[in-house]
Amino acid sequence: MSSPHSKSxxxxxxxxxxxxxxxxxxxxxxxxxxxxxxxxxxxAPGRSVEVRVPPYGAVQCVAGPRHTRGTPPNVVEMDPATWLELATGRLGWSQAVTEGRVRVSGVRADLSAHLPL
Structure with a gap:
């Protein structure tokens, strides 16, 4: 949690x-x-992965092929509590995926290199 945003x-x-x-x-x-x-x-600037945390938000990130229409090929989706735990390092990526707390699709949908923030 070194970012000023994370310390909000x-x-x-x-x-x-x-x-x-x-x-x-x-x-x-x-x-x-x-x-x-x-x-x-x-x-992780880019537009190759869409990260969804319903009902609060979604972003496109990670460098690579840009997605422009329809459902993106690389999607990561989770609930808000899981997102906070992942982003702040309280939960590891592998554990969250294994436990089914994160749903991923696409070959670029692994965010482990970008988390925790």
């Missing part, structure tokens, strides 16, 4: 709520997810 109040508040077994308030959860997605897009 929303990320800290969301992680605290999750640590206490609570669901973060919706606006806090949304801001935390979007902040960390923006950080990923900054650190």
């Amino acid at each position: 109040a929303a990320v800290a508040a969301a992680l605290t709520a999750l640590d206490e077994g609570r669901t973060p308030e919706r606006p806090v959860f949304r801001e935390a997810v979007r902040t960390l997605l923006a950080t990923l897009a900054e650190r």
